[in-house]
Amino acid sequence: MKDMLRSFRIFTGNYTLKTVFQMLLAFVAVFAAITLLSLIPVEDESFAEGFLTAFLPAFSLFLPLCGVFLLNAIYSYNNPITPGFKYFHSLPDSDTAYAQAIAAANLFTLIIMVLGVTGHYIYSVFAPFPLSPMISAALALLTTGITNFIGNVKNQWVRIFSVMPIFCLAGFASGFSSAMLEDGERIPDTVIWISLGVAIAVYVAGLVYALATCKKKWRRE
Amino acid sequence: MKVLKYLFRRSFQSRWLANLLTFILVVAAMVLVFVLHEDRGSEDYLICKVTPHAVGMMFAFINFIVLIADVTGNRLMRSAPISPSLRTFGIPMYCTIIGGGIAFVINVAYTVFCLASGHDVLHISDMLVFSAAVTALVIISGTLCLNIAYGSIVMIYAWMPIGLLGFIVPDGVWKNGFGLPLWAGVLIFIGAVVVSAVISFAASQIIYKKVDFKPLPQTNVPHA
Structure with a gap:
């Protein structure tokens, strides 16, 4: 540790x-x-309600984003265009440090995600929040898993188009949830648990792949 | 010029695809505005003016966000020899060019559309007022975000004023616009860019004195 x-x-x-x-x-x-x-009680409540059901889910997109920040901060040092690339490669045992840093980044990301999902859950108990906390947890895990897979890839097309669908998915999920909340419905539990299961599988696979291959990829540069 | 070259190379050459995709979004927003253009008196009159600027703001912010990793987020760049000129000149200048540039492109495209389709110039002046507000926001928040340690927090709050426009702007203005003459609109836009650039330069001078992003003393560097 x-x-x-x-x-x-x-x-x-x-x-x-x-x-x-x-x-x-x-x-x-x-x-x-x-x-x-x-x-706060106001005369016209339509704006506040509209804000809560439509605009606020956009903020919950931050949870998928937190899978990208910390990991990419470490992965970027294996890219020759990053300032400091040669320096960090010249350090003794830098490949071990790289692998440990990736493990640490994954751990911190997981802690942040747990904190975020807990906050999201507490919020959804008190206010009519449309997006289920489980869905945002699934999206966050999916993003982290995919970021682990593409961490050492340098092709911009692969990098952008592999993460972009998740953010589109997050937008669609919040949109659908808002529309369903207005009709008094909820996303079925089976859909939520299946998406969470898929996300956990992708996350574990990404983590194992990253830890297994990062030393080799660090030495190759 | 060396620092500006560094910043532009990092944001445009290394990440050209992200820039291209967000610029396509800006163009798409402009095309939507041209197609769904509303005249004065309609409820959505001012929405046409805000939408392209919100997307333009995204274009600028994508550049700032990717630069965090190379400027404040990079461990070596925090103490590089170009650090003083990067922080006191490069970053505010870069933010002014990006923020002012994308607003300029949007306004020129909208002006050409209004003149070609026979709309009156009050449309353009209403657009310029929003342009001034958003550009000032982009320039100042970009400078703060790239200059302060842990400054990316600014990015979260910088979006809020756009979301709060519904509260700030009264209903009558949403339907009929501000009704300013064209010269006043142009003056407000140029004034906003100049004032926000001056604030950015002053702020970055003050921040540089306070923040611990200084070049390493040369005595510590071993000779090769």
């Missing part, structure tokens, strides 16, 4: 981790502020 933390800090310092935690806190602040605002 200590080694993992040290390896992570060799590459990014404390900078990236603090940034992501701060962004998470910023989102919590936004959610809390909007919840408090929506509790």
Whole structure:
């Protein structure tokens, strides 16, 4: 654990981790502020309701995003266009440090996702939040798994078009959920559990693939 | 110029595909505005003016977000020898060029559309007012985001004013516009760009004095 933390800090310092935690806190602040605002009684409630059911799910897209930030911060050091590429490759045992940093980034991402999903769940208990916390957890796990698969790929087409469908999926999921909430329906439980199962499978496969191949890919550059 | 070259090379040459895709989105938003154009008195009159700028903001922010990894997020760039000029000149200049540039492109396209299709110039001046507000927001938030340690937090709050426009702008204005003459619109836009650029340069000077992003002392570097 200590080694993992040290390896992570060799590459990014404390900078990236603090940034992501701060962004998470910023989102919590936004959610809390909007919840408090929506509790204030106003004459015209249509705008507040519309805001909650349509605009707010866009914020929950942050959970899939947190799978990308921390991992890409480490993976980018295996790309020759990144400043510091040669320096980090010249360090002794840099391949081991790279593998440990990836493991640490995955661990931190998982912690952030658990925090985010818990916050999302607490929010959905108190306010009529359309997107199920399980769906956003599934999307976050799916993004993290795919980011692990494409971490060392340099082709921009592959990188962008493999992650982009997840964000489109997140948009569609929040749109459908909002529409269903207006009709008084919910996404069926079977769909939620199947998507969560698929996401966990992709996440585990991505993690195993990344840890198994990262040393070889670091040495190849 | 060296730092500007570095920033543009990092955001446009290395990530040309992300830029291309978001620029296609800007063009698509413009085409939608041309097709679904509403005249004064309609409820959606001002929505046509806001939409392309919201997408243009996304184009600018994509550039800023990818640059975080190369400027403040990169461990070596925080203490590189070009750090002083990067932080006090490069970043505010880059944000001004990107923010002002995309707003300029959108406004020119909209002006050509209005003149070609015979709409009056009040449409253009209404567009320019929103353009001024969004461009100022983009320039200042981009500078803060790229210059402060952990500054990417700015990106989350920078979107909020666009979402709050429904509260700020009264109903009558949504239907009939601001009714300003064209010269006033142009003046507001240019003024907003200049003022926000000045604020960005001043802010980055102050931030550089406070933040710990300094080049390493040369005595610590071993001779080859």
